Amino acid sequence: xxxxxxxLDNGLTIIGExxxxxxSAAVGFFVRTGSRDETAQISGVSxxxxxxxxxxxxxxxPLQVNQAFDKTGAQFNAFTSEENTVxxxxxxxxxxxxxxxxxxxxxxxxxxxxxxxxxxxxxxxEIAMYKDMPHFDVLDKGRSLYFDNHPCxxxxxGSVESIDALTAQQMREYFNNRYAPNNMVLxxxxxxxxxxxxxxxxxxxxxWQAQPVERKTQPFGGSKKTERITKQNLACEHICLVSPGVxxxxxxxxxxxxxxxIIGDDNGSRFFWELVDNALAETASMxxxxxDGTGAFYSYIxxxxxxxxxxxxxxxxxxxxxxxxxxxxxxxxxARNKILSALVxxxxxxxxxxxxxxxxxxxxxxxxxxxDDVQNIxxxxxxxxxxxxxxxxxxxxxxxxxxxxx
Amino acid sequence: xxxxxxxxxxxxxxxxxxxxMESVQSVAFGFMLPAGAARLPAGCCGAANIIEDWVFRGAAxxxxxxxxxxxxxxxxxxxxxxxxxxxxFGSALQAENxxxxxxxxxxxxxxxxxxxxxxxxxxxxxxxxxxxLDDDPRHKVMLKLKEQFYGExxxxxxxxxxxxxxxxxxxxxxxxxxxNFNIPRTIFxxxxxxDFDAVCKKLEQFFGNMPNLEQANIEYRESNIDYTHIExxxxxxxxxxxxxxxxxxxxxxxxxRMAVSVLSGGMSARLFTEVREKRGLCYAIGANxxxxxxxxxxxxxxGTIPQTAxxxxxxxxxxxxxxxxxxxxxxxxRAKTGLKSALxxxxxxxxxxxxxxxxDYYLLGRVRSLDEIKxxxxxxxxxxxxxYLKNNPFKHYTVVTxxxxxxxxxxx
Numbered sequence: 001x002x003x004x005x006x007x008l009d010n011g012l013t014i015i016g017e018x019x020x021x022x023x024s025a026a027v028g029f030f031v032r033t034g035s036r037d038e039t040a041q042i043s044g045v046s047x048x049x050x051x052x053x054x055x056x057x058x059x060x061x062p063l064q065v066n067q068a069f070d071k072t073g074a075q076f077n078a079f080t081s082e083e084n085t086v087x088x089x090x091x092x093x094x095x096x097x098x099x100x101x102x103x104x105x106x107x108x109x110x111x112x113x114x115x116x117x118x119x120x121x122x123x124x125x126e127i128a129m130y131k132d133m134p135h136f137d138v139l140d141k142g143r144s145l146y147f148d149n150h151p152c153x154x155x156x157x158g159s160v161e162s163i164d165a166l167t168a169q170q171m172r173e174y175f176n177n178r179y180a181p182n183n184m185v186l187x188x189x190x191x192x193x194x195x196x197x198x199x200x201x202x203x204x205x206x207x208w209q210a211q212p213v214e215r216k217t218q219p220f221g222g223s224k225k226t227e228r229i230t231k232q233n234l235a236c237e238h239i240c241l242v243s244p245g246v247x248x249x250x251x252x253x254x255x256x257x258x259x260x261x262i263i264g265d266d267n268g269s270r271f272f273w274e275l276v277d278n279a280l281a282e283t284a285s286m287x288x289x290x291x292d293g294t295g296a297f298y299s300y301i302x303x304x305x306x307x308x309x310x311x312x313x314x315x316x317x318x319x320x321x322x323x324x325x326x327x328x329x330x331x332x333x334x335a336r337n338k339i340l341s342a343l344v345x346x347x348x349x350x351x352x353x354x355x356x357x358x359x360x361x362x363x364x365x366x367x368x369x370x371x372d373d374v375q376n377i378x379x380x381x382x383x384x385x386x387x388x389x390x391x392x393x394x395x396x397x398x399x400x401x402x403x404x405x406x
Numbered sequence: 407x408x409x410x411x412x413x414x415x416x417x418x419x420x421x422x423x424x425x426x427m428e429s430v431q432s433v434a435f436g437f438m439l440p441a442g443a444a445r446l447p448a449g450c451c452g453a454a455n456i457i458e459d460w461v462f463r464g465a466a467x468x469x470x471x472x473x474x475x476x477x478x479x480x481x482x483x484x485x486x487x488x489x490x491x492x493x494x495f496g497s498a499l500q501a502e503n504x505x506x507x508x509x510x511x512x513x514x515x516x517x518x519x520x521x522x523x524x525x526x527x528x529x530x531x532x533x534x535x536x537x538x539l540d541d542d543p544r545h546k547v548m549l550k551l552k553e554q555f556y557g558e559x560x561x562x563x564x565x566x567x568x569x570x571x572x573x574x575x576x577x578x579x580x581x582x583x584x585x586n587f588n589i590p591r592t593i594f595x596x597x598x599x600x601d602f603d604a605v606c607k608k609l610e611q612f613f614g615n616m617p618n619l620e621q622a623n624i625e626y627r628e629s630n631i632d633y634t635h636i637e638x639x640x641x642x643x644x645x646x647x648x649x650x651x652x653x654x655x656x657x658x659x660x661x662x663r664m665a666v667s668v669l670s671g672g673m674s675a676r677l678f679t680e681v682r683e684k685r686g687l688c689y690a691i692g693a694n695x696x697x698x699x700x701x702x703x704x705x706x707x708x709g710t711i712p713q714t715a716x717x718x719x720x721x722x723x724x725x726x727x728x729x730x731x732x733x734x735x736x737x738x739x740r741a742k743t744g745l746k747s748a749l750x751x752x753x754x755x756x757x758x759x760x761x762x763x764x765x766d767y768y769l770l771g772r773v774r775s776l777d778e779i780k781x782x783x784x785x786x787x788x789x790x791x792x793x794y795l796k797n798n799p800f801k802h803y804t805v806v807t808x809x810x811x812x813x814x815x816x817x818x
Contacts, residue, residue: 021429024751054673062683066674070740073747092747121686128641129689129709134541233639235540268478277470279530282538302538330475337481341500345432345483349754 003367004194006202010210011182014201015361017189017353017369025096025190026350027197028088029103030358032185033178035158036082036151036292037215044158045166045174047080048123052171053087053106054078055115062115065106072099075351082143082152083215083292084362090351093191100188100197104204107179116168124164127157134231134238138402139300141229142240146398148223151216152294181205183213187358190350217293219247226399234404236282237308238300241315243397245288245295246388248363253290254376255384256297256392260288261335262327262385263318263394264299268334270318275301281311292363297394305403312399319395326386339377343370409753411763411773412602416614419590422606423767425597425759433504433598434485434756436496437515438764441586442489443566444559444624452532452566453574453582454488458495460528460579464519465510473510480507485757488564490556490698491624491768492593493586498757501599508605512612515587525576533571543644543808544690544709550634551646552696555703555804557629589616595764598756626700629804633815636808643715643809647693647706647722649800654697654769660782661794666695666704667741668791669729674740676725681708687718699769712811719813723803730795738788745783749776 004016034046055062069076069089076089076099087106089099130136140155147153158166186205188197221244246252264271264286271284281303288297303311346352347370360368368376412424446453462477463470477484482497495514497507539546553561594609596602652662670677670693681691693706704726710718752758753776766773805815 023429023754063674063679066672066679066683067736067740070672070674070744073743075748075751090751092750095747118683118686122682122689125642125687125710126689128711129544132543132640132642132644132709235537236534238541267484268474273471273474276531277527279527279534282531282534304534304537334475334478334481337479338483339481341432341481341483341498341503344500345498345756348430348432348756 001369003369005367006198008181008202008206010206010208011180012201012205012208013185013361014198015185015187015357015367016192016194016197017357018192018194019190022190022350023092024090024350025093025188025192026088026090026354027096027100027103028086028187028354028358029107030185030187030362031085031179032083032183032213032215032362033085034081034083035154035156037178038154042166042170042174043154043162044123045171046085047156047158048119048163048166049171049175050078050080050085051119051123052111052116053109055112055119056110057105057108058110060105068102069099074099080156082154082156086358088351088354096192097196097200100200101204104201108208109175111168111172111175113168116171120163124160127160127163130157134234134402135300135302138238138240138400139298142242142298142398142400145225145227145400146222146242146296147220148225150218150220152220152291178213180211180213181208182210185358185361187354187361189353189357215292219294222296222398224396224398228401228403230405231402232405234402236302237305237401237403238302239308239312239399239401241299241397241399243297243394244392245297246290247293247295248290249293250290250295252384252388253288253295255380255388256288256290256295257339258332258335258377258380259327259385259388260286260297261338262331263322265335265338274314274318275311280307280314297392308401308403316395322389323393323395326389327382329382332382332385336377336380340374343373343377409776411775414602414606416610418614418616418618420592420594420609420613421767422594422609423763423773424595424600424602424605425763426600426602427598427756427759430598430756431501432498432756433501433596433600434496434498434760435594435596436485436494436760436764437511438492438494438593438595438768439515439586440491440588440591440621441493442491443562443564444490445586445621446582449570450574450578450582451562452536452571453579454493454564455532455535455566456528456571456574456579457583458486458488458493459531460520460525461514461518463524463528464521465513466517468513470524476510482507490560490562490564496760504600505604505608508608516612518583520576520580520583522576525579529571529574532566533568536565536568536571539565543638543640544707547644547646547806547808548705548707550636550808551648551705551804551806554629554631554634554806555648556698556701557627560624560626560698560700561629585619586621588619588621589613590618591621593764593767595760595767597759597763624700630802631804634806635812637810638808639810641711642709643712643807643811643813645708645710645715645719645813646806648703648804649726649802651695651702651704652798653699653702655699658794660786661791663695663745664738664741664783664786664791665729665795666693667744668733668737669693669704669725670706671741671744676729677706677722680725681718681721685721687714687721697769712809715807715809715811716813719805719815726800726803730792733788733792735788738786738791742783742786746780749779
């Protein structure tokens with residue numbers, strides 16, 4: 001593995017990790033923008049804009065874009081979160097230049113009115129789809145409740161109302177402010193020639209204009225609110241608990257991922273043995289999400305409405321016990337092994353590697369080889385995890401649940 | 407470079423197949439036991455889901471907790487699944503833990519404790535899993551669609567039926583395990599970093615003397631159900647459509663796969679273009695090939711608000727009906743590149759590759775090399791795909807909807 005980096009005069013950062021033994025290569029544009037960077041008037045614009053990038057440029061119409069991607073056999077897509085919009089493609093090495101050129105072109109989109117109006121329908125269908133997925137809906141609502149007025153609580157999708165009210169002109173302005181080269185990273189992994197892709201990016205991207213781009217990153221401890229929403233047409237109780245976590249810039253994030261695995265891994269965790277093994281809950285998991293300047297632990301539990309009180313009582317006692325007694329060396333060891341094997345398996349695929357590489361640069365402006373991550377996980381001690389529990393106190397959570405109407 | 411396929415058949419018939427992958431540090435394996443949903447006795451739909459959980463609640467001299475801790479201490483990513491024909495137990499892991507992992511799986515398969523008092527939570531989780539399906543209409547519509555399309559027993563829900571789950575007893579479920587954990591008809595597949603001789607030696611030692619059990623083959627009886635609607639006061643109408651196509655072992659399989667790619671292989675394919683790009687009817691729209699040994703179909707999903715459900719269905723059916731018309735060289739070229747690229751990209755993952763070689767071995771009795779598949783794809787053409795579609799017109803569509811509104815479809 002060889003790491004490469006180049007920063008163009010306009011601020012566009014190009015990074016790459018070359019692995020000549022890979023059968024494929026992956027390319028991605030990481031744009032440091034998401035729903036937390038929106039105002040209420042343009043709620044949902046980052047995600048809508050992500051769709052609109054596929055609608056083409058002054059030279060390419062939407063069908064030509066789709067045909068150009070399919071011609072390369074790329075596995076490609078994009079996603080938008082609270083703080084990033086990522087465009088990616090995995091291809092056979094011989095198609096990398098072609099697909100990279102295509103992404104570069106698309107980063108300067110036409111944003112035509114007629115495409116904007118047609119895609120509005122698709123966005124509203126996507127909003128409707130997620131409303132029919134309570135396991136997603138509860139996390140979205142839980143995040144909003146936890147972050148309250150903090151920008152990280154803003155919905156990625158927006159609402160039907162905000163999408164209806166959005167104009168193409170507002171989107172163009174947002175684009176001009178956020179898709180500046182100094183707010184973007186172009187990343188490559190797998191089997192590729194660094195000099196070639198770099199020359200290609202330099203030639204096509206150097207005319208992009210840098211501009212000041214800001215993000216407010218105030219830390220936040222959570223609203224600690226509780227809300228139970230009764231919903232027609234629901235079979236199970238869906239519970240989301242959110243408590244303070246650590247940011248991507250925080251060294252404790254490795255301990256945080258170990259703690260989340262100890263509490264809420266699918267198998268063998270505290271949640272598993274106390275809730276799932278005895279069938280009180282059908283599923284119970286916890287994840288930590290480290291963000292820009294803040295972070296949170298998310299628990300998701302699904303059970304029957306009849307069991308929900310009992311389940312929450314047990315969750316509270318699990319958190320209380322952790323706060324009083326901490327975790328054991330055996331738990332730490334199991335979590336370490338699980339995380340390490342997940343790390344190895346994920347990074348064997350160029351697509352998995354691309355996301356790690358891109359985000360490390362977006363948040364930290366540093367390169368972390370897989371072995372660095374392995375070392376970081378290995379070096380987490382029992383004290384690190386137990387201190388984190390004392391500092392974060394996962395029992396101090398915001399709770400949102402969706403419950404079936406009787 | 408052509409990949410190498412390892413193959414060894416134990417004297418009782420159990421197949422061990424493997425594909426070494428030089429560039430990875432991981433290994434993935436699966437035991438495919440012939441105990442899938444369609445093989446279970448009538449009235450026991452869902453038993454495989456209980457078994458999938460119950461066997462892990464203690465094995466050999468290890469109680470449930472000890473066994474769980476041992477799995478975790480190896481850092482295993484456990485992958486269990488209930489399919490139509492098989493119940494599969496497997497893991498992806500770091501290669502150095504393979505030997506210990508195989509010991510644990512051997513205990514789970516050959517010496518599960520099956521304690522009566524641990525049957526109830528296993529059953530309860532299966533019942534709750536079924537309940538949660540009501541909160542996932544997109545998943546549910548596809549299960550219901552396969553049920554209607556393939557009929558009984560081939561289309562049986564892999565999640566089970568509530569009444570049947572509730573009527574199962576520990577004793578009855580133990581009998582199902584005794585009758586269907588048929589080792590000589592089990593396929594063990596492995597891909598990644600491993601020592602094939604060592605794997606074979608271990609499996610021979612523990613599994614090589616297990617006797618063959620009488621097991622009937624799964625019979626396929628064609629189903630002619632046109633339309634099923636499940637009322638649900640959600641936001642969208644979830645539409646599932648399925649129609650018959652060539653099976654994996656048929657001569658015209660690759661033409662059928664190409665036809666599905668022309669229909670829905672990428673974002674420039676016909677369904678996405680006509681339904682989403684030109685009309686904005688859906689966010690999620692797509693069709694895939696779904697092949698079993700006994701029958702196969704093109705399975706299509708679309709989710710849309712009630713006001714546009716009928717139009718969406720009509721436009722989709724129109725794409726199926728027009729599929730044989732005017733297939734272009736460009737469509738075929740894109741479909742070929744897409745299928746070949748997907749094949750190679752997925753071959754970099756040890757888990758995907760273990761699943762693919764196991765599927766091949768079950769369906770075809772051998773493992774196809776990537777080169778063979780690429781060659782077969784390259785041999786297709788505008789003419790061969792068009793001819794295939796003309797010789798095999800879509801005669802019957804099975805339609806299932808879940809949502810606040812029915813659609814008009816034939817008998818409805």
